[in-house]
Amino acid sequence: MAVRVAEWITGYVRVRVVDDPDRRVLGALIERRAQLWDVRSERDNGEYTCCVTLTDIRLLLAVARRHRAKIRFGRKSGVPFLLWRASRRKVFLAGGLLFTILLYVLSSFVWHVEIDGTDQPEAVASALQKLHVRPGTALYQILDQDSLQLALLDQLPQIAWVGVRIQGTAVYVHVIPRVASADPVVHKPQSIVAAVPGVVSSVLADSGLPLVKPGQFVTPGTVLISGSLLDGKAVYAKGTVRALVWYRSQLELPERLAVAGITGDAVHHYYLMIGNWPVQVWGFARPPYTRELVHSVESPLEIAGIHLPFTWRSETVYEAATHVSVRSPQELAKQGLGMAAQDVLREASDEAKVLHQAILQKKLERGKLYMTVWTEVEENIGRPQQIVPAPPAPVAPLHQGQ
Numbered sequence: 163m164a165v166r167v168a169e170w171i172t173g174y175v176r177v178r179v180v181d182d183p184d185r186r187v188l189g190a191l192i193e194r195r196a197q198l199w200d201v202r203s204e205r206d207n208g209e210y211t212c213c214v215t216l217t218d219i220r221l222l223l224a225v226a227r228r229h230r231a232k233i234r235f236g237r238k239s240g241v242p243f244l245l246w247r248a249s250r251r252k253v254f255l256a257g258g259l260l261f262t263i264l265l266y267v268l269s270s271f272v273w274h275v276e277i278d279g280t281d282q283p284e285a286v287a288s289a290l291q292k293l294h295v296r297p298g299t300a301l302y303q304i305l306d307q308d309s310l311q312l313a314l315l316d317q318l319p320q321i322a323w324v325g326v327r328i329q330g331t332a333v334y335v336h337v338i339p340r341v342a343s344a345d346p347v348v349h350k351p352q353s354i355v356a357a358v359p360g361v362v363s364s365v366l367a368d369s370g371l372p373l374v375k376p377g378q379f380v381t382p383g384t385v386l387i388s389g390s391l392l393d394g395k396a397v398y399a400k401g402t403v404r405a406l407v408w409y410r411s412q413l414e415l416p417e418r419l420a421v422a423g424i425t426g427d428a429v430h431h432y433y434l435m436i437g438n439w440p441v442q443v444w445g446f447a448r449p450p451y452t453r454e455l456v457h458s459v460e461s462p463l464e465i466a467g468i469h470l471p472f473t474w475r476s477e478t479v480y481e482a483a484t485h486v487s488v489r490s491p492q493e494l495a496k497q498g499l500g501m502a503a504q505d506v507l508r509e510a511s512d513e514a515k516v517l518h519q520a521i522l523q524k525k526l527e528r529g530k531l532y533m534t535v536w537t538e539v540e541e542n543i544g545r546p547q548q549i550v551p552a553p554p555a556p557v558a559p560l561h562q563g564q
Contacts, residue, residue: 169197173216173240176200180209180232190225191218216242265470272299273471274332280321280339289317295333304333330468351396354387354544356380357511360405363540370399380405380543389549396549403544406517407510411502413533415494417526420486424455427481435460435473445477453482494531495521502535514541 174197179187188210191198196218203210214222226233248255275290275297277283290296293313295304305313310326314335318324323338354370362378370387374380389399429447433440458477463470489497503516516539523534 169213169215170240173238173242174213175216175219175238176211176213176236177222178204178209178211178234178236179226180234182210182226182229182231185210186229187222187225187231188212190229191222194221194225196221211236216240268471269331269468270301271471272301272304272331272333273297274469275335276332277335277337279337285318285320286314286335286337289314290333290335292317301328301331304328330464331471332469349398351389351398351549352546353385353389353399353549354401354403355547356382356384356386356403356405356543357545358382358407358543360407360543362386362403362405364404365401366403367399367401369397370401372401374403386544399546401544402542404540405543407539407541407543409502409506409509409537409539410522411505411533411535411537413498413501413531413535415498415501415531415533417494417529417531418486418488420484422482422484424480425483427451429479431477431479433475433477435475436471440475449479449481451479451481453484455480455482491524491526491531495524495533498531498533499535502533502537506537506539510539510541512542514539 182188188198188201191214197215198212198218201210201212223233272295275287275295277286277290280286293305293310295310304310307326307328311324314324314326315321318337320340321337322340325336327334327336359379359381362374362376362380364376365372365374365386367387370389371391372387374384374386380386386403387399387401389397391397427449429445429449431442431445433442435441456477456479458475460473460475463472463474499519499521503519506516507514516537518538520536521533522536523532525532
């Protein structure tokens with residue numbers, strides 16, 4: 163492999179030797195240690211081909227003239243021939259040189275600054291701008307990574323740690339904010355009351371005095387766990403009271419449903435993004451789709467780990483179509499039960515559980531199914547209510563003379 167690379171650097175030519183049935187030219191070249199390889203016999207009349215380096219061309223011509231053989235030159239390969247072809251295309255060579263210089267110059271600037279780990283990236287971006295870290299700044303004008311980290315820690319006292327990584331033309335900043343010490347929460351005296359009507363199924367009181375039992379029907383505002391104790395003290399009542407609650411839902415479902423989808427036909431477009439300016443380089447077809455769905459994927463370009471100020475964008479345009487499906491009453495009823503359960507769970511408290519559902523009324527009219535659904539749910543019905551202390555009793559004034 164090293165020999166072939168060296169021969170490609172010096173240049174070589176594939177030649178065809180004619181009128182040499184005894185291979186006398188080949189034998190003479192081998193005897194004089196000429197650089198030959200890839201010898202192939204072409205015909206039975208003495209023609210054969212081989213590759214010869216440029217330094218042995220004069221020797222080949224002299225030997226062929228002595229043995230009265232003819233030489234036909236074929237493919238010319240190597241650096242000398244590339245330079246010769248490039249000298250005939252000076253504009254193309256100048257364009258390639260200009261592109262290389264422009265790429266080197268653009269790679270010497272910051273083109274992307276990414277900040278993560280904080281909900282206030284504006285403050286970090288402002289501190290970076292004071293340190294001359296912004297898109298368009300030359301890389302030699304900014305500090306090294308360790309110095310940037312120390313400078314950011316000095317300017318932003320609300321962060322506990324910051325990491326800076328300079329990769330190519332991009333600067334990545336990861337911030338860990340300080341966690342403020344939590345102030346102790348002062349709980350005011352409260353009771354737990356019922357938020358909705360229901361039948362109590364279980365009572366679990368962490369603090370306070372339970373006033374209801376399982377199987378008891380309660381209405382909104384009924385005190386479930388009292389924060390007023392028997393000795394007259396008021397505490398912060400806390401606990402869970404689960405009860406059976408019933409919901410009534412009115413639903414209206416259309417029999418015909420239009421569903422959007424794709425047909426499978428698609429075309430692909432490819433763009434080179436220079437900033438926000440797309441330059442289309444491939445895929446110029448514009449199909450006459452009535453409706454279409456566009457899916458785009460962008461990937462940054464990089465060479466040897468250096469991010470370039472360009473982005474490659476692959477865009478796929480799908481043909482979209484609308485399909486209308488007709489659903490049976492059984493399918494509509496099943497869907498209606500599921501929708502009613504979702505609506506009830508959104509309205510109910512956390513950790514609610516649907517126990518039973520029943521359709522009270524169902525009617526199909528004018529392409530729509532009208533339903534009334536009854537849903538039984540077990541949920542936590544307690545909500546806090548602060549205890550307002552009673553005002554002090556007025557003191558009767560004293561009469562004179564007493």
